[in-house]
Amino acid sequence: MNDHPERAPRYFEDYVPGLTVDCGTFSVGEEEIIAFAREYDPQPFHVDPVEAKDGPYGGLIASGWQTTALMMRHLVEHFVSPESSLGAAGIDEIRWPRPVRPGDTLHVRATVLEARRSNSKPDRGIIRSLAEVTNQDGDLVMKLTAINFVLLRDPSA
Amino acid sequence: MNDHPERAPRYFEDYVPGLTVDCGTFSVGEEEIIAFAREYDPQPFHVDPVEAKDGPYGGLIASGWQTTALMMRHLVEHFVSPESSLGAAGIDEIRWPRPVRPGDTLHVRATVLEARRSNSKPDRGIIRSLAEVTNQDGDLVMKLTAINFVLLRDPSA
Numbered sequence: 001m002n003d004h005p006e007r008a009p010r011y012f013e014d015y016v017p018g019l020t021v022d023c024g025t026f027s028v029g030e031e032e033i034i035a036f037a038r039e040y041d042p043q044p045f046h047v048d049p050v051e052a053k054d055g056p057y058g059g060l061i062a063s064g065w066q067t068t069a070l071m072m073r074h075l076v077e078h079f080v081s082p083e084s085s086l087g088a089a090g091i092d093e094i095r096w097p098r099p100v101r102p103g104d105t106l107h108v109r110a111t112v113l114e115a116r117r118s119n120s121k122p123d124r125g126i127i128r129s130l131a132e133v134t135n136q137d138g139d140l141v142m143k144l145t146a147i148n149f150v151l152l153r154d155p156s157a
Numbered sequence: 158m159n160d161h162p163e164r165a166p167r168y169f170e171d172y173v174p175g176l177t178v179d180c181g182t183f184s185v186g187e188e189e190i191i192a193f194a195r196e197y198d199p200q201p202f203h204v205d206p207v208e209a210k211d212g213p214y215g216g217l218i219a220s221g222w223q224t225t226a227l228m229m230r231h232l233v234e235h236f237v238s239p240e241s242s243l244g245a246a247g248i249d250e251i252r253w254p255r256p257v258r259p260g261d262t263l264h265v266r267a268t269v270l271e272a273r274r275s276n277s278k279p280d281r282g283i284i285r286s287l288a289e290v291t292n293q294d295g296d297l298v299m300k301l302t303a304i305n306f307v308l309l310r311d312p313s314a
Binding site: 039040041042043044045056057061063064065068069070072073076077080082085086087088089090091092093094095096099 | 198199
């Protein structure tokens with residue numbers, strides 16, 4: 001037992017398909033959206049509120065990569081364990097079905113889809129997880145499937 | 158004709174399958190790797206050089222999301238046009254086959270895989286592109302397939 005069950009170490013054995021973890025909430029403001037986009041994604045609808053108004057989204061929206069990066073922070077804090085995480089092999093199917101606008105409050109949730117032990121390395125397994133980000137209206141603004149390498153608690157089992 | 162052909166506006170008609178665009182080079186230092194990861198991906202092998210030394214990569218490596226964000230900047234500067242870009246629907250198959258380490262020099266290249274006009278909106282098309290990042294040894298450190306909406310130059314054609 002642990003006072004902070006969300007911070008108890010998770011190993012491969014704990015990532016059971018169907019497990020869903022609430023990874024918390026964050027919001028993004030206009031300044032933060034512009035600062036991120038100036039550095040990484042300087043398209044008019046991410047960096048210039050005036051141009052954005054006449055652009056395809058009728059206003060400023062966050063770079064999808066900013067939503068992804070902030071989601072990652074929440075996965076690291078609530079879903080991934082430093083004790084077992086060996087990093088990601090990759091990501092499948094990122095989708096941004098709706099834009100993120102200044103002031104939106106976003107919620108992150110992770111669900112284990114699949115877990116299998118590595119054939120070549122008996123100390124680890126491969127976890128496929130769905131990460132979903134929804135806004136204050138409950139609309140999905142982003143999802144992706146992550147493929148992570150995770151250590152076993154007990155490789156001899 | 159244009160003195161800076163890489164900055165000439167590109168429209169849907171210009172994204173011909175097979176087109177490859179050199180999107181330039183960048184490098185990442187240890188401080189930059191740690192600063193990004195502290196904000197977005199605070200796993201030990203991204204933020205702590207000492208812990209990272211005993212970790213799964215034998216040293217500090219960049220968050221895959223940092224490589225992705227820096228790649229995006231180069232795509233925006235060399236491949237995407239503000240005149241035609243309507244943003245991305247999503248990304249398929251991000252892979253990080255090798256780690257990015259402090260001091261690595263990375264090169265970004267984009268190749269158009271597929272271009273088709275939208276069925277529902279005659280002013281635009283959908284482009285699928287492969288983006289690849291290689292290091293100074295020519296090894297692939299990242300790739301992804303982007304799905305972008307792009308305006309036509311001449312929707313009546």
